[in-house]
Amino acid sequence: xxxxxxxxxxxxxxxxxxxxxxxxxxxxxxxxxxxxxxxxxxxxxxxxxxxxxxxxxxxxxxxxxxxxxxxxxxxxxxxxxxxxxxxxxxxxxxxxxxxxxxxxxxxxx
Amino acid sequence: xxxxxxxxxxxxxxxxxxxxxxxxxxxxxxxxxxxxxxxxxxxxxxxxxxxxxxxxxxxxxxxxxxxxxxxxxxxxxxxxxxxxxxxxxxxxxxxxxxxxxxxxxxxxxxxxx
Numbered sequence: 001x002x003x004x005x006x007x008x009x010x011x012x013x014x015x016x017x018x019x020x021x022x023x024x025x026x027x028x029x030x031x032x033x034x035x036x037x038x039x040x041x042x043x044x045x046x047x048x049x050x051x052x053x054x055x056x057x058x059x060x061x062x063x064x065x066x067x068x069x070x071x072x073x074x075x076x077x078x079x080x081x082x083x084x085x086x087x088x089x090x091x092x093x094x095x096x097x098x099x100x101x102x103x104x105x106x107x108x109x
Numbered sequence: 110x111x112x113x114x115x116x117x118x119x120x121x122x123x124x125x126x127x128x129x130x131x132x133x134x135x136x137x138x139x140x141x142x143x144x145x146x147x148x149x150x151x152x153x154x155x156x157x158x159x160x161x162x163x164x165x166x167x168x169x170x171x172x173x174x175x176x177x178x179x180x181x182x183x184x185x186x187x188x189x190x191x192x193x194x195x196x197x198x199x200x201x202x203x204x205x206x207x208x209x210x211x212x213x214x215x216x217x218x219x220x221x222x
Binding site: 032034036041042043044045046049089093095096097098099100101102 | 209
């Protein structure tokens with residue numbers, strides 16, 4: 001059973017555009033929601049994270065929007081750049097981390 | 110601070126063999142978690158160690174085991190390897206257990222033939 005559902009599986013965005021990746025969860029006990037970025041041949045790198053008492057968190061071009069009542073959260077990448085091309089994973093955690101299945105983002109120059 | 114290091118980076122084993130992977134966490138971090146990453150299943154949690162004690166365990170068979178040493182370094186062992194064990198094995202460290210930031214190493218790519 002997938003604890004965290006992530007969509008879309010792949011995403012192609014023009015340079016300068018907005019990339020949006022969505023995740024949904026079921027377990028209301030989850031209390032930490034990070035996003036990771038992974039380049040080929042590398043381990044996932046922590047990008048940004050949010051806790052459920054906050055509806056939005058912004059760090060540079062990256063923003064997490066969190067909807068506690070809908071049990072959904074999303075990552076927005078503003079002004080997407082070719083260097084952002086990577087696989088993005090959402091996660092949710094209580095006593096262990098549950099990861100989404102990943103979104104392969106391609107930013108076209 | 111140096112990041113999480115994992116050795117070896119690449120490994121080729123034959124079915125039925127066993128393998129040991131090593132992880133050195135970020136200095137000062139006492140929590141080490143292990144994950145298996147495959148194209149079909151994504152990132153799946155194996156287990157977490159904190160101060161030499163296993164805190165959580167994922168849904169993997171007993172062939173997968175681990176341990177943590179007093180210096181927080183951790184090892185993961187897989188016995189009686191199967192073809193399906195081919196994966197990227199990732200280690201992540203944190204300065205505390207529970208829902209906090211985890212920092213991943215580069216992984217060990219295991220190929221079972």
